[in-house]
Amino acid sequence: MAVAKEIRSKITSVKNTQKITKAMEMVAASKMRRAQDRMRAARPYAEKIRAAIGHLRFANPDFKHPFLSERPVKILGIIVISTDRGLCGSLNINLLKATAAVIRGAEARGESVQVCAIGTKALQFFKRLKYPIAASATHLGDRPQTAQLIGTVKVMLDGYRSGAIDRLVLVHNVFLNSMSQRAEVAQLLPVEPTGAGELQERWDYIYEPSAAEILDGILMRYVESQVYRGAVENVACEMAARMVAMKSASDNAGKLIEELQLVYNKARQAAITKELSEIVGGAAAV
Amino acid sequence: MANTIHVDIVSAEGQIYAGDASMVFAPAVEGEVGIAPRHAPLLTNLKPGEVRVQAPGEAEELSFFIGGGALEVQPNQVTVLADTAIRARDLDEAAALEARRRAEDAMQERTDKIELAEAQAELARAAAQLRAIERLRKKR
Numbered sequence: 001m002a003v004a005k006e007i008r009s010k011i012t013s014v015k016n017t018q019k020i021t022k023a024m025e026m027v028a029a030s031k032m033r034r035a036q037d038r039m040r041a042a043r044p045y046a047e048k049i050r051a052a053i054g055h056l057r058f059a060n061p062d063f064k065h066p067f068l069s070e071r072p073v074k075i076l077g078i079i080v081i082s083t084d085r086g087l088c089g090s091l092n093i094n095l096l097k098a099t100a101a102v103i104r105g106a107e108a109r110g111e112s113v114q115v116c117a118i119g120t121k122a123l124q125f126f127k128r129l130k131y132p133i134a135a136s137a138t139h140l141g142d143r144p145q146t147a148q149l150i151g152t153v154k155v156m157l158d159g160y161r162s163g164a165i166d167r168l169v170l171v172h173n174v175f176l177n178s179m180s181q182r183a184e185v186a187q188l189l190p191v192e193p194t195g196a197g198e199l200q201e202r203w204d205y206i207y208e209p210s211a212a213e214i215l216d217g218i219l220m221r222y223v224e225s226q227v228y229r230g231a232v233e234n235v236a237c238e239m240a241a242r243m244v245a246m247k248s249a250s251d252n253a254g255k256l257i258e259e260l261q262l263v264y265n266k267a268r269q270a271a272i273t274k275e276l277s278e279i280v281g282g283a284a285a286v
Numbered sequence: 287m288a289n290t291i292h293v294d295i296v297s298a299e300g301q302i303y304a305g306d307a308s309m310v311f312a313p314a315v316e317g318e319v320g321i322a323p324r325h326a327p328l329l330t331n332l333k334p335g336e337v338r339v340q341a342p343g344e345a346e347e348l349s350f351f352i353g354g355g356a357l358e359v360q361p362n363q364v365t366v367l368a369d370t371a372i373r374a375r376d377l378d379e380a381a382a383l384e385a386r387r388r389a390e391d392a393m394q395e396r397t398d399k400i401e402l403a404e405a406q407a408e409l410a411r412a413a414a415q416l417r418a419i420e421r422l423r424k425k426r
Binding site: 038041042052056123133146150151158209211217224225228 | 294298299301316327328329359365369378380381383384389
């Protein structure tokens with residue numbers, strides 16, 4: 001019966017693992033829903049701020065802010081938003097692959113790279129590759145807050161202002177639906193002009209205190225809100241990916257249990273048959 | 287509808303208020319401003335304080351505390367872009383320093399990793415020794 005006992009303990013252990021993966025799946029599903037809500041909540045702010053910038057740009061075509069004007073790129077700044085924890089399928093791998101492609105593209109053009117890592121997975125990636133990391137933020141949790149990101153973004157914005165960075169991109173996960181997420185590269189700085197500037201009659205704001213100061217504040221908040229949005233969306237992606245990964249893990253565990261159960265039954269039957277034939281054989285000998 | 291103005295108060299983390307008002311007061315950096323319907327377009331920064339919204343036909347004013355931000359006014363639309371975090375030049379600077387320090391710490395962690403690997407190796411060695419001793423005892 002030794003074999004049967006071994007199989008039985010293996011079944012128990014697989015069952016325990018399945019319980020864990022099932023629990024993780026359910027937790028991820030509920031967290032995903034909440035993250036999606038936060039994602040939607042962040043949308044109006046970004047839209048309003050974008051509209052204000054679009055208008056400012058349109059009203060002051062002669063006004064040049066460094067965040068709005070293109071310049072030759074020598075150093076590319078990259079902000080990467082990854083998850084802190086694993087067990088979420090190929091989410092981070094795809095993200096880091098996209099990041100590597102961006103870096104390779106930049107290096108092929110002769111640009112050097114400055115990175116900023118948000119999330120431990122991105123941090124470890126850059127550490128392994130020995131890239132200089134300008135700033136980082138990890139352990140944002142399931143509810144990232146703007147306050148946690150201000151410093152990290154500021155390092156990159158200051159770099160852009162001082163000329164240490166000529167272009168800033170954000171590599172982040174985009175939540176398509178709960179089954180699919182995609183890594184995307186978005187340009188943060190210089191701020192790309194908003195679509196077709198629909199020309200209304202020409203009017204301008206009254207600025208208090210001055211257009212330059214207000215624009216500066218708004219642009220900074222705009223970039224921050226983009227990064228914040230990326231971080232929130234990343235949580236939604238992480239949870240969705242984890243949900244799917246844990247679901248397939250639970251399914252696999254179920255299959256494994258079935259197979260093991262079959263083997264166990266066979267072993268048990270064999271043992272019983274053997275015992276019976278021994279008894280019968282013994283009786284015949286007497 | 288001629289004497290109301292649409293108000294949106296939004297922050298990066300969500301919409302705080304949306305509705306019509308007959309008057310809006312906001313703490314602009316150069317003093318509190320009151321905005322009535324058909325106000326001239328205005329763009330200004332806000333300091334931390336109270337945004338008050340007078341809804342039409344309501345005696346009580348709605349009041350929202352914001353930690354600063356920006357205010358955009360168009361003739362029939364007021365948008366308050368509120369900050370969720372408390373901002374000040376020094377605080378931002380401190381946060382930036384913190385982010386930089388985290389990155390440096392992370393890069394220096396390599397030595398910690400080596401230390402960890404060494405400790406693990408030592409632990410494995412000790413465990414193997416213990417097992418060997420135990421086996422010898424049993425033989426005796």
